[in-house]
Amino acid sequence: MELIAVPLTPEAFAPYGDVIAPGLGERMAINEGTTERFHDLAKVDVTGGYTLVNIFRGQPRPRPIAIRMMERHPLGSQAFVPMRGQDYLIVVARAGKTIEPGELHAFSAEGGVGVNYHAGTWHHPLLALESNSDFLVIDRGGPGDNLDEFWFPDNWPAISLR
């Protein structure tokens, strides 16, 4: 079974989280007109904890990419923003107890655009397309178990992303 990545848009991604891109949100001219602020682009959810800022340095996987598991963070959101304008891929499924193969959706994200997975959204770990691909990651620190992994059972078809 092959997943087809479609272009990332705020509308298509809305069931999973926020798109972080210039041109979205409320626009404000600031700094004597030298800067445009696109305001409040992601719902940062760190219930019972605190906001962490991290860098993830990703390496590409062999193509087509074998999709064999998904993960979720039940207690908080997690945002990924490329730091060098690089493209990347996304695989998601709606928040919920279980996933079926037909519920996986893939997006291709252009450099310069980030995403914020809402709490509980199933997502594949970072799918970088270049070597040493740095992403700013905003997520939750604090007490509690904030990671669930779901490894696909043997009776699922092989799933790949080109």
Next chain:
Amino acid sequence: MELIAVPLTPEAFAPYGDVIAPGLGERMAINEGTTERFHDLAKVDVTGGYTLVNIFRGQPRPRPIAIRMMERHPLGSQAFVPMRGQDYLIVVARAGKTIEPGELHAFSAEGGVGVNYHAGTWHHPLLALESNSDFLVIDRGGPGDNLDEFWFPDNWPAISLR
């Protein structure tokens, strides 16, 4: 009076805030070894409010840059991370009630590296060096007046940054 920008390092920037760069913080291998996490690189302070994620699109100013004011956010931190690996400049002064000309310090930041101004740190508004220069900005939303501006008095020397 001319400010000389020195290279941004975590040690030199420590009185003002955090440097957000790969290689800093606790390192963790994650995602089956395909990703390295540099963990908890910035102290996000949103006391009495909540974390905002925004994009600032900056335009360059004429060089040398006339430094005529500074601002601070007394209620929270503010992080700037370039989204396309672009270089930028920074002018800061330590948190405190007033600033003197000799307390201004300038840094040159390489693309791929962000900064997080701690609450109260005096800083110049975004000094982008390229047109349409996008930065991810993490700051505080919520009640209260979170912006102080300090316009330099007439008896100060003219201050510029090359």
